[in-house]
Amino acid sequence: MQVAFRKVLSFLVLCLTPVTPALAQTQSTTSSVNDLAVALVRVKSEQEQEALLTRKDDLNNSALLRALKSLSDPLVQKGEYNEALRISNLAVRVAEKTGDRMPLAMALYEVGAIQARRVPPKEAVSNLEKSLAIFEELGAKKEQAQALLAMAIAYDNDRRRDLSIKTGEKALVLSQELGERELTARIFNALGTAHTELGNVESGFEYYHKARTLSEQLNDKVTLNQVLNNIGRLYTAQGRYAEGLDYLHKSLKIVEDMGPAADRRSLANKLQSIGLIYRRQGRLDQALAYARRSLAIFEETDDKFGVANIQNNIGVILKAQGSYVEALELFHKAMQGYEALKATPGVARSWNNIGDTYRLQGRYEEALEPLQKGLRLREQMKDRGGISLSLNNLGRLYQHQGKYAEMLEVSRRAAHLSESLNDSEELWGAQERIGRALAGLGQPAEAREHFLAAISTLEFMRRNVAGGEQQQQSFLENRLSPWHGLIDLLVSQGKHTEALTYAEQSKARVLLDTLQTGRANVRQTLSKEEQQAEEQHRRSLVSLNSQLTTEVRRDKPDATRLAELKKEVEKARLEYEDFETRLYLAHPELRVQRGDAPIIKSEELTSLLPDASSALLEYVVGEQQTYLFVVTRDKPDVSVYTLPIKRDELARQAEAFRLQLAGRDLGFRASAGKLYDVLVKPAESQLRGKTNLIIAPDNTLWDLPFQALVGARNRFMIEDAAITYAPSLTVLREMTKRRKIQTGPATLLALGNPGVSNEIAKRAALRDGKLQPLPEAEQEVKALARLYGTSHSKVYVGADAREDRVKSEASRARILHFATHGILNNASPLYSHLALANGGAGEDGLLEAWELMQMDLQADLAVLSACETARGRIGAGEGMIGLSWAMFIAGVPSIVVSQWKVESAGTRDLMVNFHRSLISKPKAAKTEALRQSALRLMKNPETSHPFYWAGFILVGDGR
Numbered sequence: 001m002q003v004a005f006r007k008v009l010s011f012l013v014l015c016l017t018p019v020t021p022a023l024a025q026t027q028s029t030t031s032s033v034n035d036l037a038v039a040l041v042r043v044k045s046e047q048e049q050e051a052l053l054t055r056k057d058d059l060n061n062s063a064l065l066r067a068l069k070s071l072s073d074p075l076v077q078k079g080e081y082n083e084a085l086r087i088s089n090l091a092v093r094v095a096e097k098t099g100d101r102m103p104l105a106m107a108l109y110e111v112g113a114i115q116a117r118r119v120p121p122k123e124a125v126s127n128l129e130k131s132l133a134i135f136e137e138l139g140a141k142k143e144q145a146q147a148l149l150a151m152a153i154a155y156d157n158d159r160r161r162d163l164s165i166k167t168g169e170k171a172l173v174l175s176q177e178l179g180e181r182e183l184t185a186r187i188f189n190a191l192g193t194a195h196t197e198l199g200n201v202e203s204g205f206e207y208y209h210k211a212r213t214l215s216e217q218l219n220d221k222v223t224l225n226q227v228l229n230n231i232g233r234l235y236t237a238q239g240r241y242a243e244g245l246d247y248l249h250k251s252l253k254i255v256e257d258m259g260p261a262a263d264r265r266s267l268a269n270k271l272q273s274i275g276l277i278y279r280r281q282g283r284l285d286q287a288l289a290y291a292r293r294s295l296a297i298f299e300e301t302d303d304k305f306g307v308a309n310i311q312n313n314i315g316v317i318l319k320a321q322g323s324y325v326e327a328l329e330l331f332h333k334a335m336q337g338y339e340a341l342k343a344t345p346g347v348a349r350s351w352n353n354i355g356d357t358y359r360l361q362g363r364y365e366e367a368l369e370p371l372q373k374g375l376r377l378r379e380q381m382k383d384r385g386g387i388s389l390s391l392n393n394l395g396r397l398y399q400h401q402g403k404y405a406e407m408l409e410v411s412r413r414a415a416h417l418s419e420s421l422n423d424s425e426e427l428w429g430a431q432e433r434i435g436r437a438l439a440g441l442g443q444p445a446e447a448r449e450h451f452l453a454a455i456s457t458l459e460f461m462r463r464n465v466a467g468g469e470q471q472q473q474s475f476l477e478n479r480l481s482p483w484h485g486l487i488d489l490l491v492s493q494g495k496h497t498e499a500l501t502y503a504e505q506s507k508a509r510v511l512l513d514t515l516q517t518g519r520a521n522v523r524q525t526l527s528k529e530e531q532q533a534e535e536q537h538r539r540s541l542v543s544l545n546s547q548l549t550t551e552v553r554r555d556k557p558d559a560t561r562l563a564e565l566k567k568e569v570e571k572a573r574l575e576y577e578d579f580e581t582r583l584y585l586a587h588p589e590l591r592v593q594r595g596d597a598p599i600i601k602s603e604e605l606t607s608l609l610p611d612a613s614s615a616l617l618e619y620v621v622g623e624q625q626t627y628l629f630v631v632t633r634d635k636p637d638v639s640v641y642t643l644p645i646k647r648d649e650l651a652r653q654a655e656a657f658r659l660q661l662a663g664r665d666l667g668f669r670a671s672a673g674k675l676y677d678v679l680v681k682p683a684e685s686q687l688r689g690k691t692n693l694i695i696a697p698d699n700t701l702w703d704l705p706f707q708a709l710v711g712a713r714n715r716f717m718i719e720d721a722a723i724t725y726a727p728s729l730t731v732l733r734e735m736t737k738r739r740k741i742q743t744g745p746a747t748l749l750a751l752g753n754p755g756v757s758n759e760i761a762k763r764a765a766l767r768d769g770k771l772q773p774l775p776e777a778e779q780e781v782k783a784l785a786r787l788y789g790t791s792h793s794k795v796y797v798g799a800d801a802r803e804d805r806v807k808s809e810a811s812r813a814r815i816l817h818f819a820t821h822g823i824l825n826n827a828s829p830l831y832s833h834l835a836l837a838n839g840g841a842g843e844d845g846l847l848e849a850w851e852l853m854q855m856d857l858q859a860d861l862a863v864l865s866a867c868e869t870a871r872g873r874i875g876a877g878e879g880m881i882g883l884s885w886a887m888f889i890a891g892v893p894s895i896v897v898s899q900w901k902v903e904s905a906g907t908r909d910l911m912v913n914f915h916r917s918l919i920s921k922p923k924a925a926k927t928e929a930l931r932q933s934a935l936r937l938m939k940n941p942e943t944s945h946p947f948y949w950a951g952f953i954l955v956g957d958g959r
Helices: 002-014 021-042 046-055 061-077 081-098 101-117 124-138 141-157 161-178 181-197 201-217 221-237 241-261 264-280 284-300 304-320 324-341 344-360 364-381 384-401 404-420 424-440 444-462 469-473 481-492 496-505 509-517 528-552 559-586 602-608 647-662 669-679 681-687 699-703 729-737 775-788 803-812 849-853 883-890 904-920 926-939
Strands: 614-621 626-632 635-643 692-696 722-725 748-754 793-798 815-819 833-835 846-848 861-865 872-875 879-882 894-898 952-956
Touching: 021 046, 021 061, 021 081, 046 081, 061 081, 061 101, 081 101, 101 124, 101 141, 124 141, 141 161, 141 181, 161 181, 181 201, 181 221, 201 221, 221 241, 221 264, 241 264, 241 559, 264 284, 264 304, 284 304, 284 559, 304 324, 304 344, 324 344, 344 364, 344 384, 364 384, 384 404, 384 424, 404 424, 424 444, 424 481, 444 481, 481 496, 496 602, 496 614, 496 626, 496 635, 509 729, 509 883, 528 559, 602 635, 602 729, 614 681, 614 699, 626 681, 635 681, 647 669, 647 699, 669 681, 692 729, 722 926, 748 775, 748 803, 775 793, 775 815, 775 904, 803 846, 815 904, 846 849, 849 883, 861 883, 861 904, 879 883, 883 894, 894 926, 904 926, 926 952
Parallel strands: 614 692, 692 722, 722 952, 748 793, 748 815, 815 861, 861 894
Antiparallel strands: 614 626, 626 635, 833 846, 872 879, 894 952
């Protein structure tokens, strides 16, 4: 702070250049006054300040007040309210000594205006009323309007919205009478906030747009920044995330252009609002990054309310991630901060979040009291938005307890409030819980209507998600419960075909939209400046990736350096994703039309079955049970089997079985039989004789190797049927539409055993993250070169198997084959990658999933002959997000990928046999070719364990 004061003082002194003796005397006096102002501010005790004032017999109080204001104003502008308030209170004491009413009124106004900005706005109204009385006495109408505006802001921050509107309207009459357009714009903005907070959304928008028009005409950046921010927050509350993020970034640009003079608290609040959008879109890593940036500013400016708010927000993110203990710690810290400030809205927020976390921990009895405490406080404050949120959380608790009557009552109240506030996020949850309560109370027709209403609200929100495919795919992950509730209802009513329709509507929506309407080509639309910025982000990420890879491959990596590089890489990734999201905001033409792709109809289902020996199997994993839908040609009506296994238990068994196979456990058969009995046996009679199974898994079933389940006669499923995985049946329909009629030999692009530095072993058994040489992988692709012939294949090995070659040549190949190391990134699956050689300018040798997504591929088949390429993060509803999902986005309809860390020699034999079958029987299905290759390994005693032959699956179009 002292450095800032010295700068102000130096500026004031240097700007005064003596020219005449009289001017010199004036300047000397001014300098003396400014010196005194700085000295008074530096002194902390009132006694020392009084001593300084007393010694100045010739004190010019008016000049001193101006000097103090010149020190306070920049602090207010930057949001440093505590120090600004201390200086302004000092100005009140100086003004009281003058005996002049106007300076005193102005000083009281400055104090009240600063207090009005804080939450809670302690003593703001009292000081502003004192100043207003003097302004009225003196007939100072402009000052009256300013004081009334500050009072309106104070009332709003104290959640007294009716008083805020009434006071703001008085201010508006005066400002318009005086023709004070800048002041009028600020009043419009304040009235917009009060009206929207009160639920008068249309009036709020009207005032905001008036404020925006005026501030743009006047080039008033300060007010324009506030207005854009408020419009962005309002759109966010309505679930219109793309528009909300657009306005928030426009506002952020104004603040960034202001530089050091910008209001730091305004910046922190803006970052907080942007983080909220990312959280609601399911991008929790981005939300956390923004929250931490915001927290740093609030701590820097000593904004205790802001700190408590961010602690609360970070707790909400951790709660969403399942870190309940850490979330509770932050909620209790935030509670302490709110209580110290007597900030009742924050206390209510903390009680609400604590109760909801208890619910998620299964502590239902403990959850009720804090939830009710939060609700009571919000009802006392008449906080309609907060009441809606508390009621929804109570509804969730009652749902877990099976208290349908109580659940229905609170959910109906929540729906009414959220609808009046146009709050889509709270509305869909209330609508869904009304549906579940009505279903539990035996009212299926009414329940159906509310499930459909919740789905409609979510579809509206989904169409308004900000960003590209990465942002879109996470949106529905935690919002599938209305679909699941409706499926439960329809199955119970025997409406199986309709239930399957809604199961399909809940799956692979981003992938479906992309297949239906095409993927946006971002780079073609960028300006030169955007291209340069994009290239800078990319090069930064490539450089950090290269440094991290080099460190990882050392014989003895430096743990400290490794941790630092991982943090830097994560930061660069988030910045790149954020930049890409902003590109979509700047170029609305890039947005894919969402929700328009038609869901598959019942009469189309059999068209997906190539013959009578085929069957479609679709799973829907619910919290309490799982459904299996089956369609066959000899029984075209949809059959449904209810599998009595809970989601958590199914996940546990499926993962345990996968790990048994990946670990070459000889005791796997008991698990294989148990899972078969749960997942397949109920439909065994309908599936008898079916030799081609197309499976649309759900949730953790994406990780399950169905091919290795053991059924009747102690036989593996793959012994009796070829198995294909599909993201959804509707997506499969779109993929089959892309099936090309081949008129000539297939063209192959294959890369194997890419050269890497710092090799420490001559060969490796697994194609995992050690990045050791893979001689079998090299043999694999060279064998493929002989199979396809030199005129129809391009094969690169060692140092020639470069990333830049893939990017330049892959679009011309009909078959892509990668025999290399695959590295899974569970935390950020679109950064899972295939390891290639480092050659090529601007490339790091890591072909990451997000880079694959940006490619335009024409291949019919891609084979990722590496470890765990079928895996990633299971995005509920969207499927397995990772390398295979990225390949689909890039345009490849059929992909062979692995479910665990595969063995190199066995993989070589499996892949060579697979391609040999494709070439020798060009009309045979790809899935059957993979099956035959797996059976050959199964018959070999050395590779009979499923570890060797069951690791690879075909996802997509298996024909």
